Amino acid sequence: MHFSGQHAREILAVLALMSGATIVVAMFVTPFMPEPMKEVRFKMLPRPEPVFAGSMIAAVVLLGRKAWRRPSGSIIFLTLAAAAVLPFGVIYRAFGQVDMMSFLFHAQAGIAGVRPEMLLNHILATLFSLIGILLICYLASSVRWMRWLPLVIGVALVVFHPFVVFQAKRLLLPVPDMDLAARLIEPVIAANPLPPDIVHVYLEGLDRRFFDPELGPETAGMLRGLEAQGLSFTDIREVAGTGWSIAGMVASQCGVPLLPRGNLNNDIIESIGESFLPGVTCLGDLLAGRGYSQTFIMGAEAKFAGTAAFYVTHQYQTILAQKDMVALFPPDEVQKASVTWFADDQMTYDLARTVFSDALGQDAPILLTIATIGPHGVPNYLSRECTADAQAVATDDVFLAAHCLTRLTERLVADIQDMHRQSGRPNELRIILQSDHLNHARQLLPDDATLKVNTLILIGGAESGVSVATPGTMMDVYPTLLEWLDFPAVGGKAGLGVSLLSPEAGESLVEVWDLPVLDRVVMNSIPMFAMLWEGSH
Numbered sequence: 001m002h003f004s005g006q007h008a009r010e011i012l013a014v015l016a017l018m019s020g021a022t023i024v025v026a027m028f029v030t031p032f033m034p035e036p037m038k039e040v041r042f043k044m045l046p047r048p049e050p051v052f053a054g055s056m057i058a059a060v061v062l063l064g065r066k067a068w069r070r071p072s073g074s075i076i077f078l079t080l081a082a083a084a085v086l087p088f089g090v091i092y093r094a095f096g097q098v099d100m101m102s103f104l105f106h107a108q109a110g111i112a113g114v115r116p117e118m119l120l121n122h123i124l125a126t127l128f129s130l131i132g133i134l135l136i137c138y139l140a141s142s143v144r145w146m147r148w149l150p151l152v153i154g155v156a157l158v159v160f161h162p163f164v165v166f167q168a169k170r171l172l173l174p175v176p177d178m179d180l181a182a183r184l185i186e187p188v189i190a191a192n193p194l195p196p197d198i199v200h201v202y203l204e205g206l207d208r209r210f211f212d213p214e215l216g217p218e219t220a221g222m223l224r225g226l227e228a229q230g231l232s233f234t235d236i237r238e239v240a241g242t243g244w245s246i247a248g249m250v251a252s253q254c255g256v257p258l259l260p261r262g263n264l265n266n267d268i269i270e271s272i273g274e275s276f277l278p279g280v281t282c283l284g285d286l287l288a289g290r291g292y293s294q295t296f297i298m299g300a301e302a303k304f305a306g307t308a309a310f311y312v313t314h315q316y317q318t319i320l321a322q323k324d325m326v327a328l329f330p331p332d333e334v335q336k337a338s339v340t341w342f343a344d345d346q347m348t349y350d351l352a353r354t355v356f357s358d359a360l361g362q363d364a365p366i367l368l369t370i371a372t373i374g375p376h377g378v379p380n381y382l383s384r385e386c387t388a389d390a391q392a393v394a395t396d397d398v399f400l401a402a403h404c405l406t407r408l409t410e411r412l413v414a415d416i417q418d419m420h421r422q423s424g425r426p427n428e429l430r431i432i433l434q435s436d437h438l439n440h441a442r443q444l445l446p447d448d449a450t451l452k453v454n455t456l457i458l459i460g461g462a463e464s465g466v467s468v469a470t471p472g473t474m475m476d477v478y479p480t481l482l483e484w485l486d487f488p489a490v491g492g493k494a495g496l497g498v499s500l501l502s503p504e505a506g507e508s509l510v511e512v513w514d515l516p517v518l519d520r521v522v523m524n525s526i527p528m529f530a531m532l533w534e535g536s537h
Contacts (some may be wrong), residue, residue, distance in 0.1 A: 096442030315377015377440030
């Protein structure tokens with residue numbers, strides 16, 4: 001077969017472009033590579049940018065004047081498609097997946113305090129990849145037999161855009177004919193003449209995969225030690241609408257997943273305002289009615305994702321967040337505890353000790369809820385005592401962050417128990433330790449569905465060293481907590497959850513449907529979420 005010189009140059013140019021495409025893909029997927037492949041990639045291609053630039057220059061030289069033509073309509077279409085993909089590419093590269101419900105919710109509620117530089121490496125890598133794709137497609141389209149490439153790639157970016165995929169799954173896949181709103185139960189709880197004092201700790205991303213000694217023997221040993229003190233639940237799964245911090249809190253305290261207003265029904269995006277899910281009765285509402293003094297503490301900005309609004313709406317009297325810590329602690333300690341936009345878990349726990357100690361001197365029963373941040377997954381954060389220079393820092397090492405938070409929590413539990421014992425209060429002490437969601441470092445942790453479950457350890461009461469393997473979700477945590485706190489809900493039901501301690505309560509939703517089916521049921525329950533958000537403005 002005869003090849004002209006021009007045809008040969010085109011083939012060589014396409015090979016150069018394919019080489020560039022390989023580099024672009026390798027850069028984008030590096031976080032997801034197995035460690036041996038990562039090592040090979042860094043050894044063979046430690047500086048991909050100059051190699052990519054060389055490939056593009058070679059392609060331009062081989063293509064000659066054709067490389068400098070006016071952009072076609074398909075290139076403009078591809079550029080627009082790439083721009084629409086950019087934020088989702090950053091999220092995917094950072095978190096290993098795109099949770100559209102989380103994205104839509106945060107688009108409404110805001111991410112106060114978060115700065116772009118926290119994900120700078122992921123932003124630059126995604127931007128480099130998309131610009132690389134644009135350049136490769138532009139140059140390749142100058143070759144007659146590849147002129148459709150920009151259009152094909154542009155269509156692919158649109159078809160596989162996370163929002164398009166999300167809506168397609170929601171609208172096209174079969175969904176059981178079930179109205180979740182009709183199953184929503186407003187709990188009626190029993191009286192308790194001597195209500196317990198409660199400390200409720202959300203352990204950021206510390207799911208049950210960290211109980212595996214192979215991922216960290218010291219961390220697993222401490223977690224199993226805490227588990228041995230109380231009652232643990234080993235099959236709390238993550239359903240749609242519960243996979244980020246405030247969503248995990250809502251599900252475990254209100255028995256419902258969290259969907260944003262408007263977006264899923266193709267309405268205008270509405271902000272949350274100061275009233276957060278006013279249409280559902282949550283743990284805070286019930287315990288406020290029983291005379292509890294209720295405080296929420298976190299090291300982040302109070303307005304992040306509407307967190308403060310949630311706790312205020314559901315009758316917590318006191319919210320303490322980052323700005324409060326600045327006023328309560330010495331400036332040098334605040335500086336040492338500061339990591340980007342929040343205070344470290346060590347300071348959060350120190351404040352919790354002070355608040356708990358003060359509350360012990362009052363007559364009202366105590367509900368102290370604490371949110372941590374350490375092993376978030378992307379990135380992670382080390383408290384001061386876990387670093388060599390006593391300065392809190394961000395880290396990529398999720399296992400080190402998990403070890404740090406577990407050590408701090410082990411000591412907090414012991415201190416809280418000791419303070420309560422010494423106070424002589426007649427109220428029993430109950431401590432709740434739970435992950436707020438599965439860890440976001442998905443590329444570093446086992447993907448086995450049987451291991452991807454949330455942590456729930458209940459310390460206090462009659463049981464110790466007992467585990468419950470009944471399948472449930474974070475929604476079932478709510479009625480389970482009510483029963484364990486000796487405020488059992490009538491019928492063992494609250495919100496959409498059932499008590500995992502009461503067989504009479506019936507099957508949990510995840511026992512009725514497989515998790516993927518339940519996800520679709522949740523995502524299509526628009527009427528229920530319109531009802532839950534009603535009155536938020």
